[in-house]
Amino acid sequence: xxxxxxxxLDDDATPISSGLPGLDEVLRGGFPSSRVHLLExxxxxxxxxxxxxxxxxxxxxxxxxLYITLAETKRxxxxxxxxxxxxxxxxxxxxxxxxxxxxxPKRLQSVIHTADLxxxxxxxxxxxxxxxVKPARVVLDSLSEIRLLTxxxxxxxxxxxxxxxxxxxxxxxxxxLDDLNYEVHGLNVHSVAHGVVSLEQLSKEFGAERRxxxxxxxxxxxxxxxxxxxxxxxxxxxxxxxxxxxxxPDAFDSEEMVGTGVAELDTMMGGGIDRGTNLLLLGPSGxxxxxxxxxxxxxxxxxxxxxxxxxxxxxxxxxxxxxxGLGMNLAPYLESGQLMMRQVDPAELSPGELAGMVxxxxxxxxxxxVVLDSLxxxLHAMPEERFMLLQMHELLMYLNQxxxxxxxxxxxxxxxxxxxxxxxxxxxxDAILLLRFFEAGGRLRRAVSxxxxxxxxxxxxxxxxxxxxxxxxxxxxxxxxGLLQGSPTYSGEQGALLVERPxxx
Numbered sequence: 001x002x003x004x005x006x007x008x009l010d011d012d013a014t015p016i017s018s019g020l021p022g023l024d025e026v027l028r029g030g031f032p033s034s035r036v037h038l039l040e041x042x043x044x045x046x047x048x049x050x051x052x053x054x055x056x057x058x059x060x061x062x063x064x065x066l067y068i069t070l071a072e073t074k075r076x077x078x079x080x081x082x083x084x085x086x087x088x089x090x091x092x093x094x095x096x097x098x099x100x101x102x103x104x105p106k107r108l109q110s111v112i113h114t115a116d117l118x119x120x121x122x123x124x125x126x127x128x129x130x131x132x133v134k135p136a137r138v139v140l141d142s143l144s145e146i147r148l149l150t151x152x153x154x155x156x157x158x159x160x161x162x163x164x165x166x167x168x169x170x171x172x173x174x175x176x177l178d179d180l181n182y183e184v185h186g187l188n189v190h191s192v193a194h195g196v197v198s199l200e201q202l203s204k205e206f207g208a209e210r211r212x213x214x215x216x217x218x219x220x221x222x223x224x225x226x227x228x229x230x231x232x233x234x235x236x237x238x239x240x241x242x243x244x245x246x247x248x249p250d251a252f253d254s255e256e257m258v259g260t261g262v263a264e265l266d267t268m269m270g271g272g273i274d275r276g277t278n279l280l281l282l283g284p285s286g287x288x289x290x291x292x293x294x295x296x297x298x299x300x301x302x303x304x305x306x307x308x309x310x311x312x313x314x315x316x317x318x319x320x321x322x323x324x325g326l327g328m329n330l331a332p333y334l335e336s337g338q339l340m341m342r343q344v345d346p347a348e349l350s351p352g353e354l355a356g357m358v359x360x361x362x363x364x365x366x367x368x369x370v371v372l373d374s375l376x377x378x379l380h381a382m383p384e385e386r387f388m389l390l391q392m393h394e395l396l397m398y399l400n401q402x403x404x405x406x407x408x409x410x411x412x413x414x415x416x417x418x419x420x421x422x423x424x425x426x427x428x429x430d431a432i433l434l435l436r437f438f439e440a441g442g443r444l445r446r447a448v449s450x451x452x453x454x455x456x457x458x459x460x461x462x463x464x465x466x467x468x469x470x471x472x473x474x475x476x477x478x479x480x481x482g483l484l485q486g487s488p489t490y491s492g493e494q495g496a497l498l499v500e501r502p503x504x505x
Contacts, residue, residue, distance in 0.1 A: 013194075013220060016173060019057030020050065022239025022356070026215060026224045032194060034171045036164045038143075040178040041199030046211060046232050047177045048072075048080055050199070051139040052088075053236045054175055059090045063136035068094045068126055070145035084235055094129045096122070122149060123159065127166050135172055142177040143189065160192050194219050200227075208348050213239065229352025240352035243359070245397035258369070258405045261299030264473035268450045269431065270458040277455055278396050278406035280425055283435030288446060288467050289409045290314070292433070293371050294323045294330070295471045296407055301333045305368035308340040308361040310354070312377025316341050327469035340365060346377045351391050354378070358395060362402050370399055374409040379423055392428055400430075430454045438464075438480070438488035440497060447480070447488060448473065462488075466498050474498045 015029030024030045031037055031054075041047050055065040069077060074095040081088045130138070140163070150156035167174045176193065190196050195218035202210045212227045230239040257272040266272045273279050273296070281289040300307050311319055319341075323330050333339035342357060361367040372378060379388050399406045410425055426432060432452040438445055448465050450458045461476035479492035490497070 015221075017057050017061075018050075019053035019055075020237055020239050022228070022230070022241050023050075023213075023237075025241045026213075026228055026239065027218065028221055028223055031173060031175075032218070032221065033173045034168060035194035036167055036174040036176060036192070037195040037197065038178060038189060038193035039175050039197050039199070040180050042180055042201060045199035045201045046230070046237050047199060048077075048141065049084070049232060050237050051141065051175050051177060052077075052081060052084075052086065055091055055137050055139055056086060056088075058137040064092070064133055065090075065137045065139075066092045066094065066129065066133045066135035067139045067141070068096065068129065069141045070096055070122075071142050092129075092133045092135065094126070096125055096129075122146070123162060126163070130166065130170055130172070134170065138167060138172045138174045140174060140176045142179060144179045157189075157192070160189060164192060190217065193217075195221070199230075204347075210350050212350075212352070229350040231350070231353060238356075240350070240356035242352065243355045243391075243394045243398055245394045245401065248398055248401050254403060259299055259303075260296045261302070262295060262471050262473055264463065264475075265448075265471070268448070268459040268461070268463065268473075269433075270450075270453060270456045273405050273431065274455045275405055276400045276403045277430035278400065278408055278428075279431045279433065280408045280410060280429035281433050281435065282410050282412065282426075284412050284437065287435035287437060288465070288471070289411065289435060290319075290373050291323075291326060291467050292435075292471055293373055293407050293409055294319075294326075294328050297339070297369065297371055298323075298328050298330065298470075300369045300405070301330070301338055304338075306338055306340070306366055307333075307369040307371065308342065308358075308365065308367045309371045309373070310342045310344050310357075311373055312344045312346060313374055316343050326467065340367070344377065351378075351387075355391070355395055358399070362399065362404060367404065369405045369407065371407040372409065373407075374411055375423065375425060376411050388423060389425075389428070392425065396428055426452070431458075436488050438490055440490035441494050445490075445497065447477075464498050472498065 013032035013035055015024075015027065015031065016033045017024055017030040018027065039047050039050065051067070055067060058065045067077060072095065074093050077093055077095070078088060126140075143160075146159055147156055150159055164174075178189065196216040197213060198216050199213050200211065202212070204210065210229065211231065212229050214227050215223045215225065224241060224244065226242045228239055228242050230237050232238075254275050256275040258275055259266055259272045260269070279296075281292055283289055297307050297309060314322075320331055320334070330339055334341060340361060342361075344354065358370060361370065375392075378392075396406060408425065408429065410423075429452065431450070431454065434449050434451045436447045436449075438447045446465050446467070447462050449462045450460070459476070462478075462480050463473050463476055465471055465473040475496065477490065477492060477496055479490065481489050481491065
């Protein structure tokens with residue numbers, strides 16, 4: 001007898017796709033089959049949409065599917081599907097109104113209230129439909145109505161167990177939807193379900209609401225823990241699994257260096273940017289960080305490498321126009337698809353969605369360089385600074401493991417004098433270029449210095465640079481004072497400074 005049970009268990013609870021690739025990744029393949037799962041969340045969190053995607057995935061695989069709704073009409077369910085462009089022709093829908101919740105006086109009992117009879121009527125109707133359809137996938141929407149019928153914790157739990165046993169006898173994979181009001185009877189139904197998925201909708205003081213999900217439990221599955229951002233788009237939920245760099249083995253092993261397109265800058269950096277590392281451009285507003293990032297981007301494009309550029313602070317039109325005015329025409333690369341520009345609105349985009357976009361550009365578009373301009377905008381997408389640092393650590397580790405050269409732009413507060421950054425990214429950076437304004441001969445000029453490089457030696461000098469037809473960098477300068485204090489002054493020979501050409505800055 002025990003041997004037979006063991007043989008049956010070999011193919012038991014095998015994962016089946018949820019219809020959401022991101023959620024399948026979190027669940028290591030999907031929902032365990034022939035089990036009852038709880039999908040909980042406040043109204044508006046996306047439960048119905050996810051449930052319909054789950055059923056439609058079964059229909060695409062040739063399985064029968066049943067949607068049982070005690071709260072909404074069939075017309076409302078069809079309207080939700082239409083808003084996503086779905087056809088539900090092959091989906092069986094039982095829009096059932098229990099007699100005790102009906103407004104039809106003929107269905108109400110006028111002499112005495114018999115809760116057990118009403119519960120039995122509801123249960124018999126559901127079981128009869130399951131027997132008729134024999135579905136492989138079932139959605140029960142929602143437990144709130146069943147909870148109202150039972151009016152007691154003991155009866156409610158018995159009702160759930162009866163439904164669970166009926167579903168399992170038919171070998172159905174079930175999603176039970178709940179609106180998170182189980183505290184009414186002090187009963188937590190998590191123990192009845194095989195797995196529990198919680199959906200949350202968060203409102204910020206400014207910008208769009210954020211949605212995230214978490215797997216509270218999933219028996220027998222080593223799922224990916226923590227919160228995972230998701231968005232509701234036309235076509236359904238899109239889940240962005242939390243990025244865990246350790247799950248992506250370090251398969252990159254190369255000592256190749258990436259040129260910046262400026263010979264003097266490559267010399268300062270000891271040959272260029274090491275493939276599979278990141279470079280942080282740090283300096284005050286107007287110091288030329290974005291221009292320098294564009295120059296490095298153009299150099300990679302000229303080598304034939306795909307590049308993805310995330311722009312937080314500037315519109316694509318303005319950025320391209322500015323670069324073209326400096327002799328760096330990026331438009332042809334954008335039209336050919338070699339350059340992929342992503343305009344990011346921090347008020348609308350969640351950190352998980354950004355990480356998903358980066359993964360897509362690396363794994364599907366084979367990008368060799370990723371530019372984030374700037375991290376100040378990215379910081380505004382995060383609830384707290386410490387979360388941003390953790391997110392950036394995972395993101396940079398992931399990019400490094402895939403051999404991607406990453407350019408990070410971080411603006412410091414203040415133009416002159418002491419400057420501060422909104423977040424300390426220096427310990428995460430593999431290399432740092434410090435950009436500063438300095439005064440010489442009654443004019444404001446720009447200086448650049450390499451202050452950190454983990455992967456080799458670099459030049460410990462200060463050079464002047466000019467933004468004209470791209471970027472022009474001069475020879476090393478000495479006799480500087482106050483560079484690290486934020487107010488550098490040059491007291492050396494004026495002839496050592498670059499001569500700016502007419503019409504340039």
